[in-house]
Amino acid sequence: MPTPQLPDAEALCTALAEAMRPHVEAARTALVGIHTGGVWVAERLHAALGLAIPTGSVDVSFHRDDYHQRGLHAGSKSSQIPFDVEGAHIIIVDDVLYTGRTIRAAMNELFDYGRPGRIDLAVLSDRGGRELPVAPTWCPHRTTLPAAQMLALERSDDGRLSFRLMEK
Amino acid sequence: MSVMNTGGNPQLNRHGELKHLLTIEGLPRDVLTRILDTAAPFTEVAEREVKKLPLLRGKSVFNLFFENSTRTRTTFEIAAKRLSADVINLNISTSSANKGETLLDTVDNLAAMQADMFVVRHASSGAPYLIAQHLAATGSEHIHVVNAGDGRHAHPTQGLLDMYTIRHYKKDFTQLTVAIVGDVLHSRVARSQIHALNILGVPEIRVIAPKTLLPTGVERLGVRVFNDMREGLRGVDVVMMLRLQNERMQGALLPSTQEFFKSWGLTPEKLALAKPDAIVMHPGPMNRGVEIDSAVADGGQAVILPQVTFGIAVRMAVMAMLGGNS
Numbered sequence: 001m002p003t004p005q006l007p008d009a010e011a012l013c014t015a016l017a018e019a020m021r022p023h024v025e026a027a028r029t030a031l032v033g034i035h036t037g038g039v040w041v042a043e044r045l046h047a048a049l050g051l052a053i054p055t056g057s058v059d060v061s062f063h064r065d066d067y068h069q070r071g072l073h074a075g076s077k078s079s080q081i082p083f084d085v086e087g088a089h090i091i092i093v094d095d096v097l098y099t100g101r102t103i104r105a106a107m108n109e110l111f112d113y114g115r116p117g118r119i120d121l122a123v124l125s126d127r128g129g130r131e132l133p134v135a136p137t138w139c140p141h142r143t144t145l146p147a148a149q150m151l152a153l154e155r156s157d158d159g160r161l162s163f164r165l166m167e168k
Numbered sequence: 169m170s171v172m173n174t175g176g177n178p179q180l181n182r183h184g185e186l187k188h189l190l191t192i193e194g195l196p197r198d199v200l201t202r203i204l205d206t207a208a209p210f211t212e213v214a215e216r217e218v219k220k221l222p223l224l225r226g227k228s229v230f231n232l233f234f235e236n237s238t239r240t241r242t243t244f245e246i247a248a249k250r251l252s253a254d255v256i257n258l259n260i261s262t263s264s265a266n267k268g269e270t271l272l273d274t275v276d277n278l279a280a281m282q283a284d285m286f287v288v289r290h291a292s293s294g295a296p297y298l299i300a301q302h303l304a305a306t307g308s309e310h311i312h313v314v315n316a317g318d319g320r321h322a323h324p325t326q327g328l329l330d331m332y333t334i335r336h337y338k339k340d341f342t343q344l345t346v347a348i349v350g351d352v353l354h355s356r357v358a359r360s361q362i363h364a365l366n367i368l369g370v371p372e373i374r375v376i377a378p379k380t381l382l383p384t385g386v387e388r389l390g391v392r393v394f395n396d397m398r399e400g401l402r403g404v405d406v407v408m409m410l411r412l413q414n415e416r417m418q419g420a421l422l423p424s425t426q427e428f429f430k431s432w433g434l435t436p437e438k439l440a441l442a443k444p445d446a447i448v449m450h451p452g453p454m455n456r457g458v459e460i461d462s463a464v465a466d467g468g469q470a471v472i473l474p475q476v477t478f479g480i481a482v483r484m485a486v487m488a489m490l491g492g493n494s
Contacts, residue, residue: 059209062221071185071492072223074202078209112218 007141009153009161012124013041015140017048020091020122023137024049029089031122032056034106035077037095037153040161041124045093056081058092060105085114091137095153097123100134125163127151178300185493188300188313189486191322193363200367204332207485211478213250223488224253227284231257232274233316234290239452240316240326243476244287247483251491253285271295272302279308285487286313293319293356312490320356325486326451327360329479331368333471334406336478337447341368347400347442348391349376350410350432350459353383353421357451358410366390376400378432380421397432401441409434409450412459425458435461439469447471 030053033042039057046055061076092106103121110116120137128144145151150166177194181187186199213219229248231241241257248255260274271290278286288296296315303311317323331341338344346365352358352375365373366389375386376394387393394400401407412428422428439448448460448470456462464470 061209062213062223067223067492072206072488074206076206076209078212108222112216112220114217 006151006163006165007125007143009124009163012140013044013161014048016041016122016124016138017045019138019140020045021049023120024051024091025089026050027052029053029091030056030083031091031093032058032081032106032110034092034094034102035059038093040153040155041095041122042093044161045091045122054082056083058106058109060102060109063105063108065101065105079109081110081113085110085116087115087117089118089120090116091120091122094121094123095125096151097121097126097134097136097139098129100130100132103134104132124153125151178297181493183493186486186489187493188296188315189324189490190296190300190313190315191363192324192327192360192367193322195363195367197367197369200328200331200364203328203482203485203489204335206489207328207332207478207482210481210484210488213484214477214480220250220252221484221488222252224248224251224284224491227253227491228282229253229255229285229287229487230278230283231255231287231316232260232278232289233258234260234271234288234295235317236261237289237317239476240289243479244314244316244325244483247480247487248285248287250480251484251487253487271298275299275302276306279303279306279311283311285490286311287316288313288318289316290318293321295319310494312487314486314490317356320354321359323356323360323451325479325483326357327364328486329475329482330357330361330408330449330451331364332478332482333449333475334447336474337471338405341365341370344370344405345372345374345403346370346406346408347374347376347394347404348408348410349397349400349434351381351412352377352386352410353381354413355410359389361408362389362391374400374404376432378422397438398441401438404442405446407434407439407442407446407448409448409454409460411451411453412455414455425455429458429461433457433459433461434464436463436467439464439467445469449475452476 031042031046033039042055058079059077061073122138123136125141126139148168150168152164152166154162154164179188179190233241245255295318296313300313315324348358373391374394375391376397450472
């Protein structure tokens with residue numbers, strides 16, 4: 001079976017930054033990447049948009065809704081929120097949007113640090129299959145994938161981002 | 169997930185995941201390391217505005233303390249509450265046991281109250297094992313058991329939080345010389361520490377104690393024995409003090425506590441024999457002027473209060489891991 005055309009992750013990062021640019025304030029907008037792919041994308045966006053507030057990261061293991069079926073996720077990392085969440089404009093950044101459950105968990109995690117003024121969502125790709133009412137604010141690529149496939153972001157040693165299609 | 173041979177370890181389920189925490193002895197190194205890794209993100213929860221995670225929401229954790237302990241019970245209680253569990257504290261030394269109810273009858277009653285986890289402290293070695301076995305035999309294997317100290321046998325969460333503390337300050341276990349000092353004979357903490365240090369690959373574990381406070385054959389646990397404190401402390405990276413367990417002493421094992429302090433108390437002068445960057449640990453509660461001098465307990469090398477803080481994170485990690493493994 002021929003490999004379907006995968007989106008160019010580098011081009012999508014650029015497109016995403018341009019879509020966001022008119023809506024961010026360099027001094028007041030904060031990014032929070034979701035481990036692990038979302039953190040990579042958030043670092044790119046932070047540099048491209050010249051934001052002043054350091055980028056945060058969240059690990060959603062503590063708020064996953066499949067804990068009782070699958071247990072505590074191995075290798076969970078600490079969330080790092082290096083700014084005051086109270087009243088802040090926060091953009092959650094992830095690589096691929098799928099069921100929406102990760103985004104729900106990330107928002108729960110953020111609220112443990114305070115009450116944000118506004119939260120937006122930026123993703124590189126929306127692969128469909130939503131199970132919760134979650135919609136991205138910015139998303140430069142949409143596709144529909146069967147449930148058995150997973151679109152994964154990878155980072156090479158030289159820092160280049162690329163997508164890979166994996167069978168679950 | 170592959171089904172693996174757990175070697176009959178009753179703490180592990182058929183996937184090799186932790187189901188109960190009864191003892192550190194016999195735990196595979198990767199399981200032990202995973203607990204320490206898992207604890208790391210939990211330390212940061214205490215810094216948040218909302219110090220609560222939903223992992224054990226709707227679960228009931230019963231603290232079954234057949235022996236008094238304020239500190240351990242409190243840290244387990246805080247850990248379970250930060251995981252959103254409902255916590256029920258039972259001090260059974262002052263309750264049904266005195267009315268004649270057996271241990272297993274108590275367990276059956278609590279299982280019938282839809283318990284999800286038992287945290288057990290008992291004066292008899294093996295009591296948590298007995299409870300775990302009984303739960304499996306009576307169709308209540310979904311209830312997890314955490315040993316919070318059984319007799320002289322084990323105190324696994326204390327051993328784990330000690331390992332977490334050592335790793336926090338010293339990073340690599342495989343280059344360390346660690347000394348355990350004091351009343352090893354009565355200490356379940358020392359046994360858990362020794363097993364953990366061996367599993368994690370510490371090349372030299374010393375126990376420093378008078379002969380009367382050492383179990384016979386302690387060398388077989390993989391330790392070097394020193395009956396002279398000065399000699400034993402020379403060049404060590406970590407000094408783990410033990411509490412002199414007066415309440416467990418029967419007969420004349422010691423001349424007096426003052427005499428004990430003279431030979432076995434950790435003073436600044438004795439600590440100076442260890443490496444300059446050696447850390448000093450103590451499981452609490454401390455007997456100042458008996459096993460440790462105040463100048464050391466309050467000094468720059470002591471990490472006794474960080475141990476307490478890490479202990480909450482480690483207990484959260486253990487309960488969160490157990491709660492997610494059926």
